[in-house]
Amino acid sequence: MAPGHVAILGGGLTGLSSALHLSRRFPGSRITLLEKQTILGGWVRSERVQIHQSDASVVLEAGPRTLRPNAKSILELINILNLQDSVITVSKTSPAAKARFLYVPKDSAAIPKIEGLQQLPSSILSLLSSPFRSIMLPAIMRELIKRSNRPKATDESVDSFLARRFGESFARTFGSALVHGIYAADSRKLSVRAAFPTLWQVEDRGGGSLIRGLIVPQRINAKQRTADNGNYDLGNTLEMMQDASVYSFRDGMETLTCAMENYLKAQSNVHILPGTGISRLVHKNNKSIELLTTSGEILSPTHVVSALPLHALHSIISDSNSLNLPHLTANPTSTVHVVNFVFPCAPAQIHPAGFGYLIPRPIAGYPSSSTPSSPGILGTVFDSCSLYAQDTPSVPDYFNNGRLTKLTLMTGGPYPTPSLPPHLSSPETDGSIPDVVRRLLRNLELHLGKKLPDPVYWRVRKNEACIPTLLPGHVDRMEEMKKILLGSGDGRSGWDGRLEIVGAGVGGVSVGDCVEAGKHVGKHWV
Numbered sequence: 291m292a293p294g295h296v297a298i299l300g301g302g303l304t305g306l307s308s309a310l311h312l313s314r315r316f317p318g319s320r321i322t323l324l325e326k327q328t329i330l331g332g333w334v335r336s337e338r339v340q341i342h343q344s345d346a347s348v349v350l351e352a353g354p355r356t357l358r359p360n361a362k363s364i365l366e367l368i369n370i371l372n373l374q375d376s377v378i379t380v381s382k383t384s385p386a387a388k389a390r391f392l393y394v395p396k397d398s399a400a401i402p403k404i405e406g407l408q409q410l411p412s413s414i415l416s417l418l419s420s421p422f423r424s425i426m427l428p429a430i431m432r433e434l435i436k437r438s439n440r441p442k443a444t445d446e447s448v449d450s451f452l453a454r455r456f457g458e459s460f461a462r463t464f465g466s467a468l469v470h471g472i473y474a475a476d477s478r479k480l481s482v483r484a485a486f487p488t489l490w491q492v493e494d495r496g497g498g499s500l501i502r503g504l505i506v507p508q509r510i511n512a513k514q515r516t517a518d519n520g521n522y523d524l525g526n527t528l529e530m531m532q533d534a535s536v537y538s539f540r541d542g543m544e545t546l547t548c549a550m551e552n553y554l555k556a557q558s559n560v561h562i563l564p565g566t567g568i569s570r571l572v573h574k575n576n577k578s579i580e581l582l583t584t585s586g587e588i589l590s591p592t593h594v595v596s597a598l599p600l601h602a603l604h605s606i607i608s609d610s611n612s613l614n615l616p617h618l619t620a621n622p623t624s625t626v627h628v629v630n631f632v633f634p635c636a637p638a639q640i641h642p643a644g645f646g647y648l649i650p651r652p653i654a655g656y657p658s659s660s661t662p663s664s665p666g667i668l669g670t671v672f673d674s675c676s677l678y679a680q681d682t683p684s685v686p687d688y689f690n691n692g693r694l695t696k697l698t699l700m701t702g703g704p705y706p707t708p709s710l711p712p713h714l715s716s717p718e719t720d721g722s723i724p725d726v727v728r729r730l731l732r733n734l735e736l737h738l739g740k741k742l743p744d745p746v747y748w749r750v751r752k753n754e755a756c757i758p759t760l761l762p763g764h765v766d767r768m769e770e771m772k773k774i775l776l777g778s779g780d781g782r783s784g785w786d787g788r789l790e791i792v793g794a795g796v797g798g799v800s801v802g803d804c805v806e807a808g809k810h811v812g813k814h815w816v
């Protein structure tokens with residue numbers, strides 16, 4: 291039977307996707323989407339900024355900026371919401387797709403000669419001539435012949451996984467940088483099974499060797515093939531993405547979340563309550579559900595989807611009924627300061643062509659406090675290389691001829707919180723550059739190995755607790771939590787599947803993971 295009334299808690303990507311898919315699957319059900327903030331979309335925040343000095347405009351992002359074409363659930367949204375004309379793609383052959391860099395600080399160099407900004411190899415051929423070959427090649431050769439050495443435990447950290455197979459230097463140099471760029475976290479804390487499940491599976495397939503697992507052809511059965519391709523209403527989106535490594539939208543990522551919100555507003559069975567938090571979620575006598583909102587309203591939904599950060603959900607249900615879910619507080623989170631800079635010249639004058647660079651964990655570990663010379667920079671994205679099509683005026687060969695260069699520097703995560711303001715931009719300081727921002731610019735100059743002009747625009751956005759660090763054991767903990775929630779009054783929960791917990795803290799942190807999770811909520815309600 292279709293649910294009578296579904297309350298969706300949280301209007302970020304997962305909440306929006308849940309509401310959209312549930313409203314399509316259950317057109318007769320009442321759906322209420324509650325969001326504490328006055329705007330929906332969660333961490334997705336795009337802004338078009340006018341740069342008056344150069345009569346130009348750029349789109350800046352504070353959260354995710356690009357999407358990967360393999361996430362079919364997002365392509366499906368593009369088709370359902372008719373966003374095809376807003377899509378901009380980054381070609382697989384462009385430098386933004388092929389050239390990625392690592393900045394190796396002097397005191398962090400695994401091998402004395404490798405320091406500064408170095409391009410990572412993108413193929414076997416380029417590996418042979420890469421400065422990293424002296425660390426990568428022996429690590430790869432040794433891994434091939436190394437016996438299976440997986441510990442008995444069902445999970446481990448990304449660092450211990452990579453160190454076990456490729457050696458400590460490899461794990462610290464490449465693994466820590468990769469984890470900085472996705473999770474803004476310490477690779478020694480992040481679960482390999484939760485964060486990179488494919489690595490774990492490929493090691494299995496290779497009988498203990500990752501490289502052998504990559505060489506062995508993967509067997510896909512008919513059931514998996516149907517699951518991969520079926521059930522997505524893709525229209526012409528796959529063809530659009532044929533040459534794309536990543537993509538975004540002309541006006542930034544908010545195009546997607548705004549279109550989802552507008553779609554929902556047009557559905558008669560959906561009610562959106564922005565600016566409405568939840569103060570209590572009560573499960574009464576294992577029978578009815580009661581939701582108390584921050585505006586004092588009481589809702590009695592038959593089903594609840596929580597797309598809230600897990601710690602936020604914990605604070606509203608933990609002591610209001612018999613349900614005890616320690617799973618909700620098992621993982622810490624990372625806070626990232628995102629600093630966007632716009633320079634008054636072509637990208638070629640600022641940085642090499644490419645995606646950007648990541649910085650590995652310091653050899654001595656993370657410092658205990660933030661200092662001017664060590665402000666905790668995780669990496670920098672060369673936005674103009676991939677997303678110049680968002681900016682005006684458009685010119686041929688933007689890398690060499692563009693009027694402006696936009697790039698984004700990210701700090702924080704496992705480093706001590708930098709002394710940056712939570713929210714500040716150049717117009718608010720009348721163009722003067724505060725010392726903390728200047729220090730970041732000095733560090734940027736050090737990384738890029740050149741003096742930079744003053745930016746014509748900059749802004750700082752603090753993303754507090756924006757990415758969960760999924761600790762080892764996360765996959766098993768989530769499995770156990772799902773079982774508890776499906777339980778029907780065995781004394782522990784009795785939710786009988788009427789509460790579903792989804793979102794970045796449960797099943798994957800990428801935009802694709804969040805949208806996909808929303809597509810599958812309530813599958814067992816009929």
Ligand SMILES: C=Cc1c2[nH]c(c1C)Cc1[nH]c(c(CCC(=O)O)c1C)Cc1[nH]c(c(C)c1CCC(=O)O)Cc1[nH]c(c(C)c1C=C)C2
Nearest residue numbers: 353354355356358470471472474626668669670700799800
């Ligand atoms: C606020 C900063 C974020 C950092 N990581 C993420 C955010 C939102 C989330 C994230 N970043 C990436 C992925 C994987 C994407 C996928 O598999 O589809 C996720 C979940 C990869 C990535 N990292 C950076 C970029 C530009 C991308 C592409 C996707 C995106 O736009 O988010 C750069 C980067 N992200 C972070 C840092 C510290 C960093 C450094 C250069 C943290």
